[in-house]
Amino acid sequence: MLNTVYQLKRPRQFEAVFKRIDMDDSQIFVRPTYLSICNADQRYYQGTRNKEVLKQKLPMALIHEGIGKVVYDPTDTFQVGESVIMIPNIPEEQDEVVAENYLLSSRFCASGEDGFMREFVTARPDRLLKLPENINPYVAAFTELVSVAYHAVNRFDRSAHMRRKRLGVWGDGNLAYITSLLLKKRFPDCKVIVFGKHWQKMADFTFVDATYEITSIPQGVLVDHAFECVGGSGSSQAINQIIDHICPEGLISIMGVTEELVPINTRMVLEKGLTVKGSSRSGRDDYKGLLGMYKEHPDIMDYLEKIVGARIRIRSINDIIEAFETDIHKISGKTIMIWDK
């Protein structure tokens, strides 16, 4: 059968193409319902990736955060009409050491192949998870982003030393909000301190213990471990400020994505004996763990609802452009597309 795929042809230009999909016994058909825009999608949409990357990856359907409804399941794993979270990471092998999101052979929707802006997404049963009942679909749409923070917090917990009195989070955007929220819920006895550029944005981080503007951090403010949730051109400043404010033998978790190489003060990384740990994407176990955390702490959902931003119904390519342009000009929050295609 033919599937309509809404691909980014070149920066700021989408087109609908028709792709043949063969029905077989292993692929479940899902109709996307709520999709959420990530900074990675914006880098393709605005053409801020380097030319070679754009040439290699486009045309490609964007979006790797989303939920949908099962319309056909030859595997009998889900019921028709059931809402599911779509997992964009697609592993092709298992490894006893390397997690699915770090395997070089893994594929990723909206990075190396079409993302979720399609009429139907076809997926193996292990790439879908049943959405719990009564979950707000606008929040569920960005489960992938929350699972990335969950994954990084888990990695931190497995590797960082046990002095965890103060945990620093650099950044004041969506990823910083989510990471500090998960840290506070997971380690309620630790102080979570946010270091951001905009006090107006940090005012929404009501659940943390302190916030500082990065231009006026009082002398003597130190953290045991830190999370970098900035990315882009702010990466270098954030990472170097972390190096200045972290105690010896602390762990720095880097999550921000940047196109440029980032100069960092390696002398002080050495002198302080720091561990720098990168975290990218997430895997099925992270989604499952996160859904368990939602069950244990239902108020996480209330906090996540606060970062739902614009909600835009998509019926045409012009609506898609409107969603991406709105997202560029937002102050904060996640832009959600109600996928009515």
Ligand SMILES: NC(=O)C1=CN([C@@H]2O[C@H](COP(=O)(O)OP(=O)(O)OC[C@H]3O[C@@H](n4cnc5c(N)ncnc54)[C@H](OP(=O)(O)O)[C@@H]3O)[C@@H](O)[C@H]2O)C=CC1
């Ligand atoms: N590792 C992964 O798998 C994932 C990584 N990401 C990446 O994480 C990064 C953050 O994402 P997101 O929160 O959505 O992005 P945002 O752009 O919303 O957040 C970053 C925020 O940090 C602020 N900022 C800039 N410089 C500094 C600084 N030196 N110290 C503290 N704060 C600063 C920015 O302000 P201003 O805008 O004024 O510069 C902005 O408000 C992005 O690079 C994104 O691509 C996202 C998802 C998954």
Ligand SMILES: O=C(CO)[C@H](O)[C@H](O)COP(=O)(O)O
């Ligand atoms: O957003 C992300 C995961 O949620 C990552 O930033 C994204 O996977 C990076 O992909 P790309 O290399 O295509 O920018």
Ligand SMILES: [Zn+2]
């Ligand atoms: Zn993303």
